[in-house]
Amino acid sequence: xxxxxxxxxxxxxxxxxxxxxxxxxxxxxxxxxxxxxxxxxxxxxxxxxxxxxxxxxxxxxxxxxxxxxxxxxxxxxxxxxxxxxxxxxxxxxxxxxxxxxxxxxxxxxxxxxxxxxxxxxxxxxxxxxxxxxxxxxxxxxxxxxxxxxxxxxxxxxxxxxxxxxxxxxxxxxxxxxxxxxxxxxxxxxxxxxxxxxxxxxxxxxxxxxxxxxxxxxxxxxxxxxxxxxxxxxxxxxxxxxxxxxx
Amino acid sequence: xxxxxxxxxxxxxxxxxxxxxxxxxxxxxxxxxxxxxxxxxxxxxxxxxxxxxxxxxxxxxxxxxxxxxxxxxxxxxxxxxxxxxxxxxxxxxxxxxxxxxxxxxxxxxxxxxxxxxxxxxxxxxxxxxxxxxxxxxxxxxxxxxxxxxxxxxxxxxxxxxxxxxxxxxxxxxxxxxxxxxxxxxxxxxxxxxxxxxxxxxxxxxxxxxxxxxxxxxxxxxxxxxx
Ligand SMILES: Nc1ncnc2c1ncn2[C@@H]1O[C@H](COP(=O)(O)OP(=O)(O)OP(=O)(O)O)[C@@H](O)[C@H]1O
Ligand SMILES: [Mg+2]
Numbered sequence: 001x002x003x004x005x006x007x008x009x010x011x012x013x014x015x016x017x018x019x020x021x022x023x024x025x026x027x028x029x030x031x032x033x034x035x036x037x038x039x040x041x042x043x044x045x046x047x048x049x050x051x052x053x054x055x056x057x058x059x060x061x062x063x064x065x066x067x068x069x070x071x072x073x074x075x076x077x078x079x080x081x082x083x084x085x086x087x088x089x090x091x092x093x094x095x096x097x098x099x100x101x102x103x104x105x106x107x108x109x110x111x112x113x114x115x116x117x118x119x120x121x122x123x124x125x126x127x128x129x130x131x132x133x134x135x136x137x138x139x140x141x142x143x144x145x146x147x148x149x150x151x152x153x154x155x156x157x158x159x160x161x162x163x164x165x166x167x168x169x170x171x172x173x174x175x176x177x178x179x180x181x182x183x184x185x186x187x188x189x190x191x192x193x194x195x196x197x198x199x200x201x202x203x204x205x206x207x208x209x210x211x212x213x214x215x216x217x218x219x220x221x222x223x224x225x226x227x228x229x230x231x232x233x234x235x236x237x238x239x240x241x242x243x244x245x246x
Numbered sequence: 247x248x249x250x251x252x253x254x255x256x257x258x259x260x261x262x263x264x265x266x267x268x269x270x271x272x273x274x275x276x277x278x279x280x281x282x283x284x285x286x287x288x289x290x291x292x293x294x295x296x297x298x299x300x301x302x303x304x305x306x307x308x309x310x311x312x313x314x315x316x317x318x319x320x321x322x323x324x325x326x327x328x329x330x331x332x333x334x335x336x337x338x339x340x341x342x343x344x345x346x347x348x349x350x351x352x353x354x355x356x357x358x359x360x361x362x363x364x365x366x367x368x369x370x371x372x373x374x375x376x377x378x379x380x381x382x383x384x385x386x387x388x389x390x391x392x393x394x395x396x397x398x399x400x401x402x403x404x405x406x407x408x409x410x411x412x413x414x415x416x417x418x419x420x421x422x423x424x425x426x427x428x429x430x431x432x433x434x435x436x437x438x439x440x441x442x443x444x445x446x447x448x449x450x451x452x453x454x455x456x457x458x459x460x461x462x463x464x465x466x467x468x469x470x471x472x
Contacts, residue, residue, distance in 0.1 A: 054375055081381035091376035095394050104390060105380035150376075157380060 003066075005030045005161055005192050006051060011060035013046055020046045021057060022216035026194075028161070033193045035203045035224070038213035039239060044196045047213070048163050051194065052083040065160045081109060084154030088166040090146040092138040098125060098149045099134040102156045110157065124156035125149070128182045144175030148182050155186065162186065164195040198243055200228065212236045259441040266433040270445045273429030276343070277453060280425055281412040283347050288354025288411065289404075295355065296362035300388065310359070317356035322414045325349040330421040342421035354411045361404050365396035401468045405461040413454065426450060 006028035013021040020043045028034050036044050049055040050062055053069045053076055062069040067079045092101050099121050106117035125131045128148035138146050147167055154162060164183070168176040180202050187193060187206050197203070203210055203224050210227040212219045212235075220233050231237045299310050317325070330345035340348065369392045377387040419428035430446030 052379055054379065077378075077381045077383050079381075080379055083379070085376075085379040087372060087376060089372050091370070091372035093373065093376075093391050093395075095398070104377075105382055108386050108390065109381045153376075153380065 002030065004028055005065055006194065007061075007063045008047070008051060009061045011047065011050055011057040011062070013043075013050065013055060013057045020216050021050070024060075024213075024216070024218055026211065026218070028192060028194055030192055031190050032208045033187050033195065033206055035207040035210045036194065036196045036213060037198060037203075037210060037227075037239070037243075038219075042213045043216045044213055045165050048085075048165050048194060048196055051161075051163055052080055052085055054085075077109065081105070081157045082160045084151075084157065084159035084162040086147070086150050086154055086162065086164045086167050088169050090138070090143070090150045090170070092146050092150055092153075094138050097135050097137055098130060098141065098152075101138070101149055102153045105153070106156055120156055121152075124152040127155065127185070128152045129178075142175060143171045144178045147171065147179045151179075151182055151186070155191075161192045161194065164193065164197065166196055166198075168197065168199060200243065204228065212239065214239070256439065257441055257444050259437075259439050262433075262437045262439045262441040263445055266429075266437065266442045267445055269429045269433055270426060270442065270449050273424060273426040273446070274449045274453065276423065276428075277415050277425040277449075280343065280347055280350075280415045280418060280423070281453075284350040284354055284412055284415065285408055287347070287351040289358050289408070291351065291355035292358030293362050295359040296366060297388065299359070299363055300366055314356040314359050317352045318360070320353075322349055322353050322411075323417050323420065325352060326417055326421055342418055342423040345421050346415065346418035346423050350411055350414050350417075353414070354408065357407045357411065358404060361400050361407060362396065365398075365400035366392060368399050369395045398468055402465040405464045409454070409457055409461050412457075413450075416450075426453075 004027040006026065008024065008026045011021045011024040012019075024043070024047055026034075026047065036047065038044050046055055050057050051064060051069075053062070056070070060070075064079065065082050067082070068074055069076070069079060092098075093104070096104065099118065102124050103112075103114075103117040103121040106112045106120055107114060110117075112120065122131055122134060125134055128151050130145060130148055130152065133141060133145060133149075138149070141149065147170075151167075167183070168179050171179065176199070180199060183193070183195070183202070184206055195203075195207070207224050209221055210224050211221040212227060212231070212233075214235050219235055220227065220231065227236065228240055231240060295310050295314070299307050326345050326349040329340060329349055330342060333340055333345075373391055373395065374387055377391045378384075382390070415423075415425055416427040418425050419431055422428065426446045426449045430442040433442035434440050
């Protein structure tokens with residue numbers, strides 16, 4: 001197997017006395033889509049946030065696209081441009097237009113001129129189907145549109161990996177589909193993706209691998225069908241049957 | 247002479263007013279200069295302290311909170327008097343204007359730091375995370391993402407506080423600043439007639455009614471909408 005694009009090894013993370021990650025290993029191959037599921041509080045978000053160092057684990061290592069994120073000499077801001085992140089609550093900048101949101105980092109970090117940034121930004125908005133909303137503020141967009149702008153903001157930087165933390169959980173049910181469609185297109189373009197989500201239908205259709213976490217550990221992982229239909233661990237089974245009832 | 251005539255004679259004495267209004271206008275310019283200097287230095291210093299505080303250096307932050315609480319607790323007049331009469335014993339001899347300017351700037355710095363800080367902390371943590379995740383650094387995130395949102399929340403309370411503190415320029419009359427009230431007071435003692443005070447009040451109205459109206463406009467204009 002080729003060198004994985006994400007390699008997290010033996011991660012430990014505490015919040016005060018709370019041991020949130022208890023020795024987590026996660027490898028993601030290029031072009032792979034990995035789904036992370038698990039009960040609330042099991043450490044999914046914390047793990048994901050360690051992969052772009054929004055959280056710093058106390059021990060272990062995180063290497064993304066060959067860059068050691070825990071090395072003090074690493075230029076984190078540079079590294080983070082290769083790691084897109086999409087949040088549950090969108091976190092768009094409310095005082096900027098959709099295009100402004102997408103181009104800010106292009107202009108300030110990637111050093112593009114305004115014209116070049118605008119062109120790249122429009123292309124990204126085009127990919128999420130929102131070129132016609134470029135001049136709108138987040139407050140003028142639906143939740144689904146806001147999340148797609150957030151995806152455009154991340155992909156405009158041409159990242160090597162995209163991290164999604166429950167990208168559809170804050171959306172009204174009728175808006176979920178539009179975001180999943182964008183994610184599916186992204187997957188088909190060959191993007192490597194790590195997705196924390198409980199959208200089982202999407203996982204079945206698109207994921208290469210499903211990782212089940214509980215209590216700060218990876219309990220088991222495998223192909224979607226394996227994990228959803230024939231999980232080997234009782235905890236996985238209990239969790240799957242619980243969410244399928246909803 | 248009836249009471250009414252005596253009242254007019256005392257407070258609206260045309261002869262006295264005609265004689266002293268140029269002094270009051272001189273005072274008006276001093277007040278404007280003093281107020282403008284206080285607004286600029288007070289707000290710049292307050293914003294600088296708030297930004298420094300956002301770096302999260304604990305010892306520095308204790309110092310900032312101490313200074314801010316000190317200047318919010320002390321009456322402005324006490325600070326003016328301390329600087330004007332106290333510093334000369336250290337061989338620093340500030341003029342009344344400088345004493346008043348420095349004192350009110352410190353007070354405005356203290357109050358505006360708190361307001362700026364409240365604005366900065368009111369911006370959701372997710373804004374920081376989103377910006378940092380795209381590779382923007384701390385300073386860039388502060389400048390382009392957090393500060394514009396913070397300022398917007400900040401402007402109405404800041405405007406009101408700034409107006410309240412700039413009215414304190416009248417305290418400068420205590421330390422011989424020839425601003426409106428100072429000019430009016432000396433005119434009163436020279437003319438043995440209080441009419442210059444009426445002129446002084448009118449000068450304050452001319453200056454501050456537009457400012458207050460501006461504050462009201464700012465408050466509606468910047469009412470938060472997403
Ligand atoms: N910044 C923080 N400070 C203190 N505790 C935290 C912090 N972030 C997370 N935690 C705690 O760490 C644990 C794991 O949180 P995490 O957000 O990783 O869980 P999760 O699996 O994403 O849960 P959910 O499905 O609810 O999003 C939880 O108990 C949470 O309360
Ligand atoms: Mg979470």
